[in-house]
Amino acid sequence: MCAMSDRTPPATGRLLVSGCDVLRVPPEGECEILRARDIVVTNGVIEAVRPTGTTAAIGPGHAADVIDGRGLLAVPGLVNAHTHSPMVLMRGAAEDVSVESWFNDRVWPMESNLTPEDVRAGARLACAEMIRSGVTTFADHYFFPEQIAEAVAETGLRADIAPTYFSSRGEAALEDTVTFAEAWHGRADGRVTVSLGPHAPYTVDDGDLKTLGGHARRLGLRMHIHAAEHLEQTRSSLERRGITPIRVLHETGVLDAGALIAHGCGIVQDDLPLLAEYAGTTAVACCPKVYLKHALSPLTPVRDLLDSGVAVAVGTDGAAGHNTLDVWEALRLVALTQKQAVRDATWMTVSDTLRLAMRGGARALGRQDEIGALEPGMRADIVLTDLTGLHCRPLHDPRAALVYSARASDVRTVVVDGRVLMRDGRLLTVDEPALLAEADARVARILDTSHGRAVQHYDP
Amino acid sequence: MCAMSDRTPPATGRLLVSGCDVLRVPPEGECEILRARDIVVTNGVIEAVRPTGTTAAIGPGHAADVIDGRGLLAVPGLVNAHTHSPMVLMRGAAEDVSVESWFNDRVWPMESNLTPEDVRAGARLACAEMIRSGVTTFADHYFFPEQIAEAVAETGLRADIAPTYFSSRGEAALEDTVTFAEAWHGRADGRVTVSLGPHAPYTVDDGDLKTLGGHARRLGLRMHIHAAEHLEQTRSSLERRGITPIRVLHETGVLDAGALIAHGCGIVQDDLPLLAEYAGTTAVACCPKVYLKHALSPLTPVRDLLDSGVAVAVGTDGAAGHNTLDVWEALRLVALTQKQAVRDATWMTVSDTLRLAMRGGARALGRQDEIGALEPGMRADIVLTDLTGLHCRPLHDPRAALVYSARASDVRTVVVDGRVLMRDGRLLTVDEPALLAEADARVARILDTSHGRAVQHYDP
Secondary structure, three states, X not given: OOOOOOOOXXXXXXXXXXXXXXXXXXXXXXXXXXXXXXXXXEOOEEEEEEEOOOOOOOOOOOOXXXXXXXXXXXXXXXXXXXXXXXXXXXXXXXXXXXXXXXXXXXXXXXXXXXXXXXXXXXXXXXXXXXXXXXXXEEEEEEOOHHHHHHHHHHHOOEEEEEEEEOHHHOHHHHHHHHHHHHHHOOOOOOOEEEEXXXXXXXXXXXXXXXXXXXXXXXXXXXXXXXXXXXXXXXXXHHXXXXXOHHHHHHHOOHHHHOEEEEEOOOOOOOHXXXXXXXXXXXXXXXXXXXXXXXXXXXXXXXXXXXXXXXXXXXXXXXXXXXXXXXXXXXXXXXXHHHHHHOOOOOOOOHHHXXXXXXXXXXXXXXXXXXXXXXXXXXXXXXXXEOOOOHXXXXXOOHHHHHHHOOOHHHEEXXXXXXXXXXXXXXXXXXXHHHHXXXXXXXXXXXXXXXXXXXXXXXXX | OOOOOOOOOOOOOEEEEEEXXXXXXXXXXXXXXXXXXXXXXXXXXXXXXXXXXXXXXXXXXXXXEEEEOOOOEEXXXXXXXXXXXXXXXXXXXXXXXXXXXXXXXHHHHHHOOOXXXXXXXXXXXXXXHHXXXXXXXXXXXXXXXXXXXXXXXXXXXXXXXXXXXXXXXXXXXXXXXXXXXXXXXXXXXXXXXXXEEEOOXXXXXXXXXXXXXXXXXXXXXXXXXXXXXXXXXXXXXXXXXXXXXXXXXXXXXXXXXOEEEEEOOOOOOOHHHHHHHOHHHEEEEEOHHHHHHOOOOOOOOHXXXXXXXXXEEEOOOOHHHHOOOOHHHHHHHHHHXXXXXXXXXXXXXXHHHXXXXXXXXXXXXXOOOOOOOOOOOOEOOEEEEOOOOHHHOOXXXXXXXXXXXXXXXXXEEEEEOOEEEEEOOEEOOOXXXXXXXXXXXXXXXXXXXXXXXXXXXXXX
8 A cells, every 4th residue: 555644745846648638617508628738737736728739848847747648538537526435345235125224224234333444444445446437526424534534645535524423423423523624624735625424404403413513614614414315304304393404404504504415305496495595605416326226206406406506516425325436427327317307308418417527516515616627726636538449439529428428447547636646547546456355354244234233223 | 350251150169168157147036146167168059057177078179268267257148129239320429409309300310321331330330339348139220231230240249130111211121121131030150130120100101010010920030119119109199090009019910920119118008918918029128328318207117017028128229329339337227217217126126137138138039048148058148247346346246236336348258159259358350440440430421411311200
């Protein structure tokens, strides 16, 4: 394992990605392909995107690492806007079950087995998988957050980490999440940020939501929370307490702190004016594969949310449901399912879909001024894709190929914050065989649910 | 281009795939993983699947080609039960449009540009893509069927080819389809079969359907037809003539010949008893990616069809809609969308989904005694998959990994009829660079729709 600690200095000097095509993702309108560009990176920041051959500045005193990008398309790094990264350890271990059974019979019992060392291994495995698939930033929500933060620092990714909190864990656990935030927010050269992570309105009481919201405002942090995951939860909230889960977030100050809401399939019309009040700081992460797999309907009301000014981003959720951390797969499903959901094949276009997964993801983390586009002044999170495979040919429209043909395996080279994490398919910050062996050695114990314990009971 | 003509003799001698795990797909119940097996193939047929190391028969007089399968999972070749293979030439050229616009403004005008040489290039490109992704058999429906048949014969795949017929093309065109069938059915060592291919009940009149049905019965052929593609077509048929498209197939003798029905999203409850009468010889190909993309709802009523005894198979449809010919992607979407469609996460299980794409596909082509499973007596259509990638690890359940984690790029080696078509990622029957160059040279002309012609007008 390459020892890149938190204290590893940021990428300094220059990086030149030469001769690649570049996907331009504007804030609105059609994406464009800029042909034959050089991307010049200085100290982790994109300095210029200019026609290739015009870059004379890589001269004496500027020892530059040069990546030959000819024949490749550079795209902004994908943002996985909602996941539970260490759950890769449970990939494929909870299939063909209802939501209730998934939580109560499988996942929450398995999670009661997890040790910090398990989470450490799982988070690294997840980081490696995400680097391989061109995800450069992820929003995580899980237990043992220090282990995840260290994995992010070491592997070179960018992440916002929310320590999962249930009220059943008690006040000391709540304080621990604040302590983690104070210790880690902004660390690893700014690649690690922290949000506060109450699990959901049905597992965290209003008092704790208010307390966490207060801490978030005091510390300048955002919140990351599951809410209105599906319509039954909204109905249940209305029956039990007369208001929707989204209104709970409003009344407890969660929305006021700035919130990333996971799923939101149960967001109803009455919630939209409320969300619109917080539009500039609110985002919803849509993770359609798990909604389909768990037989949920309706899906996240993406059109309504966008019409209300709320940011929408693309997530995978954890791999115990999604089976991969592949945002290409997730963004394709967003396009496909959203077209069907509103019965309009002409919306959620190729350009809109790419924008959600890139700029939308950046907004979901409150980092829209730093990531989500390949433009001067942005952090250099660059993914080089190879669209020359048979499944993309003839390549009439590279944008359509990205949404509807490409696979994670078409990613060749990944740069985060100006540092090369994968080069031509070779991971540079992860010892894959050692990591896989460690993960494999842990799983039999994790899958054993004969003890009858669980981290929580699902009854929203 | 490797010159493997129709007259190339079948694979003779022995092939041994040694030490692989094997996916057993039973006619019903759970699929199983058989660990560490040898697959022994003689003259294109699976002779035995036995524990590795017990295969002593590869001795003198039996010069065998040996594929080291250790670390790989052998699965039955996937069946793409409905496609229009040469449409790979239009991949990504008709995005974000309604069904009507897709047909009338894009695809049918582009198709009016096609020459036999275009179809020849497109079919070969499609065959190459399918081999790479582990598709060993496909059911095609297109123009210039001779060109497709030659591509199949040369590349070594297995296919059932239905020459697309519209009544607007006239009697001579109908006779041509019958002539093609007589010339090609059973050729290429039996790898090429022919079905008769009236396009749809809304583009082929009842007289022609009856005539084609009669030819099919006379020649012992099946029919392959689009019908009840979506609910609006069923409603339109009921309004215009008082019966559903499925009943049209019954009254014109199409079902009596044995039919592969493409899509069937508009199959209604009243159709089910009728289809049940023909259950043993009827199949429906479900291609969910294009239904979602075209914003259609409902989807193919898979549960009702299976309950009626009708075979259901998995298809991609053409790449102008599906963008790939990737049956892994298609089968995953069948599982996900069917769970959601009936609001039951516990059905369309991992095992059921694999069965549809393998045995279901075989039934769709009437070849259930020859392909769809890796068992003694079956033709040797074997796909070796590598599930050691990060996106599949830890590998708790290889069956779940096949449905929910694996990608076409995880296919390493492909055998059809005992002949190796791809070996460790290298295509053996296709000159990829030459093929891609030829396809690329043709596309500008194909995409030009300024002439205003079209092969047909869509008004179902």
